[in-house]
Amino acid sequence: MEGDSGRRRKKPPRFLVGGAVVVLFVLVPLAIFWLLPGNRLGVSGRGVAPTARRVSVQPAPARVDPPETGSSSSPAEDQALRVASTDGAAAAVQPAAESAPAFDITTRRARPPTDDEDRYVAWMKAHSPETERYVVAKWERARAIIQRDDATDPRVIEAFLRTPREYFCEPTNAAHSYGDAAMPIGYGQTISGPHLVSHMTQALDLHPDQKVLEIGTGSGYQSAVLSELSNHVYTIEIVRQLAQRADSIYRKWSKDYPEYRNITRKHADGYYGWPEHAPFDRIIVTAGIDHIPPDLLKQLTPGGIMLIPVGPPSGQTVLKITKEVRPDGSVTFKREDIYHGLKRVTFVPFTSETGKHTLSSDTVPNRP
């Protein structure tokens, strides 16, 4: 391999070339790194606490106290969400006197037909502002939901058929509203796929006079479906922007879908439930957690059902819990896997809020 055969000309002094190389390719780059923020070579990497050298540290709190409220939202914003944000403290659970629903779904007389696609499409055209392409797609998805056994209860299917999923998706993803998958809605959250929503809704076995609490409003779609089945829907969202987004969707469509006026919502930490409106006949949690929040179990009525995804951060399995209180005061929790048919009934050997032990012969585990 040969080098270029250079023309005859005067070469710059060797020290000049060497110096230029050192300056340009060593010193200047080092200076740049010294100036770049966030690394440990330069100005911003020094002068931090000696024991935490090269790291950024916030001052430690003198004492960590529980928050005064469960939310840091401003009063004006909470007003927009209709319900003042409250502390989710584990207060004593008192049945709250529920006012009459803004719209009673049991008074609806017209129901979407399920015997023929064309008739369904025509009915939706007459009774909703939804466009035909979405209505057709919704029919097809409903069929798949039934075929796959995700939901077969006609009431759940009707709720699905009535709810315009496309309104709750991001506009850019609306074309995929009735696909078989979850989709992002921003803030790291997704709108669950229609099969999962239907499956969970059916497992909830919800009726019009029952109060249902949803933890994790997200897109607002699940609560919209629930509002087709119950007059009393409560929903809590931790991310303010999502809570506001869902709120605006409900407001926008409340004329065409008056049942959305039955959805009471707030922006707060759902871990503590909603004591002011407890107890709830049904609780549906749509955010994963590594345990079942005790306050939610407390706020469940006897006979109540809770659906909750439980497990490590990497993935949870939806668990169905049924709470029963026997006449003798003993409590029963039944755990079920809503997909795989696993069931387990567990018995709790404590009974009342007083914490009095009432161990009895039938409160032992169901296996010797």
Place this chain on the structure above:
Amino acid sequence: MTNRLPSLRLAALFLLSITLIAYELAVMRTFSVGSWSNFGSMVISIALLGNGLAGTLLTFHTRRIRENPDRWLSISAVLLGPAMAGAHVLAQHVPFNPVMIAADWTQLRWIGVYYVIYGVPFFIGAVFVAAIFVGMQERVHQLYFWNMVGSGLGGFVVLGLMYLLPPAQLVAPLVVLAAGVSLLCFVRQDPGGGLELPLGRMAIAAGVMFVSIGLIAFHGGIEVSDFKPISYARHFPDARVVYHTYGPTGEYYAYQSSYFHFAPGLSDNASLNVKEMPRNAFLGLYIDGDGPIGVMRDLKPAEEQYIDYLPMSAPYLLLPKPNVLLLRLGGAIGVYNALYHQARSVWVAEPDATLVHMLRDVPFFRAYDNDRLRDPRVHVVHAEPRAFAARTARRFDLVEIGLIDSVGLSQTGGYPLVQNYIYTVQGIDSYLNCLTDDGILSITVWNRLSPPRNVPELLTTVTEALKRRGVKDPGRHVFVFDYLLSTATILVKSSPFTEADIATLRGFLQKTSFEASYYDGMPAPAKDFGAILDAYTNQFRSASAAVPSAASGDAATAPAAPVAAGEEVPDTSAATDTTSPRAPQATADTQAEKGLFAGVHRGTAGTTALQELVPEDLYYFTMKWLLTGKAQELYHRYFFNIRPATDDRPYYTGYVKPSNLLTVLRNMRSLSEEWGYVLEVGTFALSILFGFLIILVPLVGRWRELFKRQRGTVRVIVYYGALGVGYMLVEIYLIQRLAFFLADPIFSNSVVITAMLVISGVGALVAGRYRGSRTRLMAYATAGIAAAMLFYMLGMPPLLDALLGLPLLAKMGLALLFVAPGAFFLGMPFPTGLSSLSSTRSGLIPWAWGMNGALSVTGTALALLISISWGFSVVLLAVIGLYVLAFLVFSGNLVEGSA
């Protein structure tokens, strides 16, 4: 030309090799921080395929390269820096969203865009390498040596950079290195024989470098996916970063927020018995955006009550004031648990030095948890858990492994297929060695897979460990309990559990409602286990195998009623029937066939058996079959691979049997957790496809030239294919096998990759100086490789076990020694083959280089697939087979007349 110019070119190759490997690792870090570490394998494949593509394309231009190699080298060197910077910046703007793939398959196009964007710098680098091999083919062994040494050091260079720079800035210093490469290429020889660096060209190199650095400085921030867990925490209204640091093990963020709640495995009974759950008591720690790991403040006495309802509390009931060893620190909640239960001493073995430093030394954390880790009873040791267990002379009343897999898993819903030496037969054995005579090993894991996989696998592993220790009646030493879809805990006691022990534990289960799964003397469930095993298998193999929906209860089998068009129907089901949703449908069968509900038939064979099966039954029968000589039948009949994990097959999460692969693929909807295995199979298949493309492209239009006029092309393909696959099999094996020996995969990756490449380079150099026949040299090399593989198979494992307790530096030195014999001989065949080609068909050199690179991807995936299913021994046997094949091809004259 004096002798100095070629030396400068070799230096350029050395520097470029450092740059390329460092860039590869920097891109992998970028993906880890911004999206998912699973993209790491994609980066490797992009790099190797870039190699392959460049090699293949340059096959057509060897004549031009030979005419003016410096032009090719200079141009590719100048372009490398901006290409690296540009790719880094551009890739941050790719709107790829993995969450949307299921809804919108066109998202996959963005993966193709990643290949194009990152493929450019790797392609350019590979052009440089191929060009220098063609231009300096008379020095092929030297080139190979410096390429290998540079690549090897690249790993260490980037490791050092990771300490100094955050992930977003890692590429910037590599741009400076690339500028150095171009400077070395710009140096030319003047007529007087001296060397000259023209100022104009230097200015070009400097200008390109500064523009590239500016690009990274102003636009190089890493876009973190909205779907990384850390993104979610950032939206908590009161979240604030309280700590941030970075290093080779990851980028760490600690957030404080009242919205963090941790109580893994908490019994439902806590809801009625615990007055107060901890409030605003946690920090969430994220590593590379994954997590959170909970860090708990000091609790008030009333808040501590919930700890009694955690599964990890069980062993403490049998051990008053125990000496405890915790394997992994997590957020130190395990330490709190131990201190809460009056532990006399708590030792923690944690391999993550950053985590240890953070929780023990940083003032914020010290104040937050009230100096928990500086409690005189607490001793945190920076060590790999097994290494600590092997070297400690202490004996503990309790060794606890508590939900250490709850973090660090992939966020895509499955689990990663990486080696895990914590849960192997040898691992369990080493923990049992640390126990006192009545000590207990407590393992708590998640119990969420359906059908169960990880818990049965642990049971087989624990039982096998006990058997190998010569324990007379292993069943008497084991107590297992679980909580449906929550956690499972396996207690293994040095001495048999006494009746009093069992009564105490059953009392705990009664209090918490956890379920007993197995203990000695437990009544057997009245079920036919064989039928249940068959039902599982049939469930997946049946084409119509819908998973039974217990959630829908009776509703699932109830006929549904359609509603006729326009029908005004009072909402009776809603208004009048609040107890049953099924009432109105009973008589609507005829209409049902027309509408939405038409043709719906539910219910499958085997449903009953499956619905009757609860995990406790499976665990009970697994133990029973293991203890009654039916282990082999169990392994054979269960749908998943639950054979004991060993150090030879350390894949706790490798559950897919190759024979069931197609069935798993057909059932991915219900077996989505197995995506990791499927991903590997997909990578393997794709690499073969790409490999073939690399091989076939040069054939287009050159068929006659390659196969008719000159014979031996098929041999070239077989030879370099075998070397490409074989070399990677060994490298991946050594990385995996030495991972736990060196305490951390980071060290094992660096040491093995560097040692392999450098020592292989030395092997190449030695081969180049060998003056005898090439065939004889290849015979020596093959024999050396076979001997080294046999050493790895038979000699190294016991040595690793025996030396595990040595200090890290000593172990790194030993690892070098272990790697050396294999790497030395593995370095010989490739340049010897090239040397043969250069003397007869030098035009094929870039092609051979590219093919070797492309098939290296195949080797990487294949190594993993073989080890998961059959273990490392089979991998090593495959290596021997491949190199013997290569030798046979070579000795049959790789290219006619070359040997």
